[in-house]
Each structure stands twice: as C-alpha cells, then as structure tokens.
Amino acid sequence: MACRGGCCCGSSSPINEDNARFLLLALFIVLYLLCGAAVFSALEQPKEREAKERWAQRFEHFSQKYNLSKRDLRNFLRNYEEANVAGIRVDTIRPRWDFTGAFYFVGTVVSTIGEVHNRKTCAFLSHANLFRWRTLKCV
Structure with a gap:
C-alpha cells in the first residue's frame, strides 16, 4: 500500500484507500446480489405458488379417486423420491x-x-x- 501523492497522512487511519475500494466493491457486489435475488423472487415465486396449488389438487384428486389415505400416499411418494435420488429408475429399459x-x-x-x-x-x-x-x- 504505497502512499499516493507523496503524502502518507492517512497511514495511521484504520481504513486506507485500498481497503476503502475493497469495501466499496464488496458493497456493490452484495447490492447486485440482493437486486438479482429480488428480481428472480418476483419472477419465479408466483409460478412456484401455482405449481404447488396444481400439485395439491392432483394429490387430493388421486387420493380420493383411488381411496388412499393422504398419509400413506405421502409416505409412498417420499419413498419414491428417495429411490429416485439414489438412482433407482422406474423403467427397466x-x-x-x-x-x-x-x-x-x-x-x-x-x-x-x-x-x-x-x-x-x-x-x-x-x-x-x-x-x-x-x-x-x-x-
């Protein structure tokens, strides 16, 4: 951290020019990330809510149509998700x-x-x- 302009007057202060630039850059990055999160949240949240409502309707309809308890169906689907994550496929091609x-x-x-x-x-x-x-x- 060289003295700029031949004056090292602020060398005893806790924040010098390089540190101030770094902090300003970090602040801009955080603000940029916050703005990006706000945009994506505003765009995606309504679609996610609609998809969740459609899933709840399908779940309810399937449960009533095949006379399954919601708890049993939820447990079965949870087991299916675990198997899918583990790489087990339903099709045996x-x-x-x-x-x-x-x-x-x-x-x-x-x-x-x-x-x-x-x-x-x-x-x-x-x-x-x-x-x-x-x-x-x-x-």
Whole structure:
C-alpha cells in the first residue's frame, strides 16, 4: 500500500484507500446480489405458488379417486423420491450405470472440468473431488 501523492497522512487511519475500494466493491457486489435475488423472487415465486396449488389438487384428486389415505400416499411418494435420488429408475429399459452410461459420464466430466492451474505436479484427479478424472496436462 504505497502512499499516493507523496503524502502518507492517512497511514495511521484504520481504513486506507485500498481497503476503502475493497469495501466499496464488496458493497456493490452484495447490492447486485440482493437486486438479482429480488428480481428472480418476483419472477419465479408466483409460478412456484401455482405449481404447488396444481400439485395439491392432483394429490387430493388421486387420493380420493383411488381411496388412499393422504398419509400413506405421502409416505409412498417420499419413498419414491428417495429411490429416485439414489438412482433407482422406474423403467427397466437399461441400468443407469451400464458401460454406455458410465462412458458418457466420464466424457462429460473430462470435457467440462477446466485444466489444473497448479502445475507443480501432474494431476489425474481434481483437487475438489477425487472421483472426477482429469486430463493429463503437464508443463
């Protein structure tokens, strides 16, 4: 933090010019994020509310049509969601992690992960996730 204009009068103050710039930039970033959140919230919240109301109507209609208790139906749907997150598919056309699916996944990972910026050692693996393979780029 060099003195500007040959005067270091404010060097004893807790905030110098560089710190003030940093704080101003941080303030602008926070304001930008808040404005973005307000815009997205205003655009998406009504649609989310409508979708939730449609789901509640479908849930009620299905429960009445097939004479199922809402609690049992809710538990069944929760179990279905857990199975879906775990990768279990309802259709049995082919398993998700057969060789073709795994090859597609590896190709996607290799093509979308950037190159390693720390080139002290050659890395086959990402620093963030040891299960994502990297392309070998040594300089």
